[in-house]
Amino acid sequence: MVERNDSPNLPSTGPEIGKASELASDREGPRVVSRRWLLMKAGIALNGLVGIGLAIPIVRYLFAPVRPDNTYKSWVSLGPENDFPMGQTRMVTFKNPWVRAWDGPTDDIPCYVRRTGTSDFRVFAINCAHLGCPVRWFPQSQLFMCPCHGGVYYADGSRASGPPERGLFTYDYKVVRGQLQIDAGQMPTLSNTAKLVNIAAPNQDGDCPCRG
Amino acid sequence: MPRMKRSAKTVYDWLERRLQLEGPVKDAVLHPVPRNTASWWYVFGSAAFTLLMLQIVTGILLALVYEPSAAQAWNSLQVLNHQIPLGWYIRALHGWGSNFMVAIVFIHMTQVFLFGAYKYPRELTWIVGVFLLLMTLGMAFTGQVLRFDQDAYWGLGIGVFMVSRVPWLGGGLVHLLLGGPTIAGATLSRFFTLHVFVIPGLLLLFALVHVWMVLKLGINEWPMPGRVVRRATYVAEYNKLAHEDGIPFVPGAFWKDLVFSGAVIACVAVCAAVFGPYGPGGMPNPSIIQTTPKPDFAFLWIFSILAYLPPALETPVILIAPIVAIAALVTLPFIAGEGEKSWHRRPVAVLTVTTIAVAWGVFTHLGTFTPWSPHMDAWSADTLPAKYLHDATPLVREGAVVFQAKQCRNCHEVGGEGGMRGPALDDVATRMTPDQMRYKVVTGGGNMPAFGKNLSPPEIEALVAFLETLHPSNVPPAVDAAQQAIEKNGAPPPSGGSD
Numbered sequence: 001m002v003e004r005n006d007s008p009n010l011p012s013t014g015p016e017i018g019k020a021s022e023l024a025s026d027r028e029g030p031r032v033v034s035r036r037w038l039l040m041k042a043g044i045a046l047n048g049l050v051g052i053g054l055a056i057p058i059v060r061y062l063f064a065p066v067r068p069d070n071t072y073k074s075w076v077s078l079g080p081e082n083d084f085p086m087g088q089t090r091m092v093t094f095k096n097p098w099v100r101a102w103d104g105p106t107d108d109i110p111c112y113v114r115r116t117g118t119s120d121f122r123v124f125a126i127n128c129a130h131l132g133c134p135v136r137w138f139p140q141s142q143l144f145m146c147p148c149h150g151g152v153y154y155a156d157g158s159r160a161s162g163p164p165e166r167g168l169f170t171y172d173y174k175v176v177r178g179q180l181q182i183d184a185g186q187m188p189t190l191s192n193t194a195k196l197v198n199i200a201a202p203n204q205d206g207d208c209p210c211r212g
Numbered sequence: 213m214p215r216m217k218r219s220a221k222t223v224y225d226w227l228e229r230r231l232q233l234e235g236p237v238k239d240a241v242l243h244p245v246p247r248n249t250a251s252w253w254y255v256f257g258s259a260a261f262t263l264l265m266l267q268i269v270t271g272i273l274l275a276l277v278y279e280p281s282a283a284q285a286w287n288s289l290q291v292l293n294h295q296i297p298l299g300w301y302i303r304a305l306h307g308w309g310s311n312f313m314v315a316i317v318f319i320h321m322t323q324v325f326l327f328g329a330y331k332y333p334r335e336l337t338w339i340v341g342v343f344l345l346l347m348t349l350g351m352a353f354t355g356q357v358l359r360f361d362q363d364a365y366w367g368l369g370i371g372v373f374m375v376s377r378v379p380w381l382g383g384g385l386v387h388l389l390l391g392g393p394t395i396a397g398a399t400l401s402r403f404f405t406l407h408v409f410v411i412p413g414l415l416l417l418f419a420l421v422h423v424w425m426v427l428k429l430g431i432n433e434w435p436m437p438g439r440v441v442r443r444a445t446y447v448a449e450y451n452k453l454a455h456e457d458g459i460p461f462v463p464g465a466f467w468k469d470l471v472f473s474g475a476v477i478a479c480v481a482v483c484a485a486v487f488g489p490y491g492p493g494g495m496p497n498p499s500i501i502q503t504t505p506k507p508d509f510a511f512l513w514i515f516s517i518l519a520y521l522p523p524a525l526e527t528p529v530i531l532i533a534p535i536v537a538i539a540a541l542v543t544l545p546f547i548a549g550e551g552e553k554s555w556h557r558r559p560v561a562v563l564t565v566t567t568i569a570v571a572w573g574v575f576t577h578l579g580t581f582t583p584w585s586p587h588m589d590a591w592s593a594d595t596l597p598a599k600y601l602h603d604a605t606p607l608v609r610e611g612a613v614v615f616q617a618k619q620c621r622n623c624h625e626v627g628g629e630g631g632m633r634g635p636a637l638d639d640v641a642t643r644m645t646p647d648q649m650r651y652k653v654v655t656g657g658g659n660m661p662a663f664g665k666n667l668s669p670p671e672i673e674a675l676v677a678f679l680e681t682l683h684p685s686n687v688p689p690a691v692d693a694a695q696q697a698i699e700k701n702g703a704p705p706p707s708g709g710s711d
């Protein structure tokens with residue numbers, strides 16, 4: 001150190017303080033020392049226990065969003081079935097059934113409804129089956145096109161070209177008192193397609209029994 | 213004056229007696245480094261650290277106004293951009309600072325790799341550096357999410373879809389990532405936590421450990437062909453070099469660090485002033501689908517690769533490639549911990565860097581103009597060159613209308629306008645006979661959807677009639693060989709059997 005230490009209470013350099021050779025424990029008997037080690041271990045054990053005790057609620061809190069898919073879903077109305085003309089595909093927006101007050105515009109989820117018969121519908125998710133970009137419907141050529149990597153789907157949702165491995169995801173639907181309802185609430189992805197129809201390859205396992 | 217000097221000294225002494233920092237700081241500042249490490253090649257690490265400081269300061273400034281809720285984030289960015297004096301500039305500094313940081317961290321890593329600095333005894337410095345790189349990228353991605361606009365929304369969607377491919381755990385991971393079943397309020401909150409608390413905390417900690425190791429282990433000496441690293445002798449050799457042909461780190465090497473860091477920050481400031489802040493783009497409302505989502509610069513190459521991967525390879529590549537890449541980086545110093553450092557004697561290293569750099573450049577370039585994406589409004593917006601319709605028959609004109617109205621143009625260029633997903637059709641008639649065109653239109657194939665169900669026979673005839681006219685005037689259209697033979701001989705070729 002450059003300066004002289006003139007205050008008697010403060011050490012002049014860091015490492016000097018508590019240097020091992022000067023410790024009082026050196027002059028104490030081994031039994032006293034081993035008792036201290038034991039107490040220290042007890043201290044560690046206590047902290048470990050408290051840590052585990054706290055970890056349980058923390059982990060549960062952290063993993064709270066991980067739930068079975070169906071607890072997130074419920075039936076949402078898309079409006080009267082007569083709003084959907086025969087043979088046409090329309091985009092509709094619904095309010096996601098699982099919301100928080102501060103969700104803002106992210107709750108307005110769009111989907112495509114295609115009416116194929118008096119009571120036959122196809123409700124497609126907006127998300128491209130490749131990586132989830134919003135597909136756009138072109139009635140003139142009867143194609144869905146994806147802006148991200150050029151995935152294209154036919155009007156029935158099956159894959160036409162591009163990177164997607166399968167057709168568009170579909171929602172389960174039912175008609176209740178003239179209202180078209182879908183089972184929605186969670187972002188359709190490849191991980192939760194158990195209830196979603198695989199149009200491109202209907203024979204693959206994991207396919208939906210409700211097809212047809 | 214002397215009085216003031218003396219009282220300043222008293223204050224300094226008072227502080228020093230309590231902090232006791234003088235010794236370690238002096239050690240760090242004056243430690244000898246090999247003379248030739250005082251090079252302009254050794255300035256990137258300190259520049260990255262300086263940029264980290266800039267990001268922390270500008271980040272804190274933005275947090276004074278930014279509202280991390282899905283309902284208001286976008287509005288608060290508008291306030292920053294338009295209402296708060298120079299709010300736009302702080303945003304621009306943070307955005308450009310991020311670009312520069314990603315770039316400099318990559319340059320730093322390349323330099324360290326080419327100079328063999330990851331070899332013994334600096335393996336851990338390299339490994340910590342790999343994690344610093346990952347965290348920097350993590351900051352770039354979470355930062356893009358905080359700019360809560362359409363790109364952020366759909367970019368998150370892409371991330372979620374990638375994660376959802378993890379076998380068995382995919383669904384749970386998606387929920388964990390999103391904080392719920394969809395991209396919504398909870399999602400932004402957790403990305404805010406990641407971007408503002410978790411990753412920066414770790415990043416700072418790791419960066420300090422990284423710098424600590426650089427100080428303790430010494431700056432990598434300039435690699436010389438033939439000067440081989442051996443575990444047994446390296447430390448002694450290095451110390452000899454540092455002490456016999458060394459200079460104190462400050463100011464010998466440090467002045468270049470200072471100058472370069474200052475210049476980099478100046479560049480960030482100028483870019484921010486000239487180019488302004490990034491976005492935000494459209495509102496993060498998923499029902500507004502008139503959008504072409506695209507990631508920020510640092511991730512364009514991934515975006516491109518995803519467009520080119522064949523469907524069957526996609527899941528394996530998405531899930532395995534990152535693990536392999538990270539594992540390769542982490543194990544590198546254990547595989548090649550000794551030996552030559554000089555790039556003159558490490559052709560594989562040079563080749564690897566060149567290949568990666570070229571591939572990265574190509575993919576990033578492609579990502580900027582996304583030739584694989586259909587141009588969503590080409591069919592209604594792009595014009596057909598007048599010469600293609602000059603003297604055209606009604607049938608050909610009708611075909612041109614079909615060509616536009618059925619969105620062929622979204623994927624096919626004509627006259628330099630239109631999508632690039634499929635081939636340009638300006639000379640399609642020289643490549644395909646009318647029959648081939650008809651077949652292709654009806655059945656599709658390759659990357660083309662089949663149009664058989666959506667075009668009536670007269671529409672197909674008109675379309676093919678139009679496409680037949682698309683050839684340069686000096687090149688004749690393609691013809692069927694059999695047809696040609698008929699025309700030449702004026703009669704069908706003799707056939708052996710009955711029909």
Ligand code: FES
Pocket residue numbers: 128129130131132133146147148149150151162163164
């Ligand atoms: S997200 Fe639609 S093609 Fe990639």
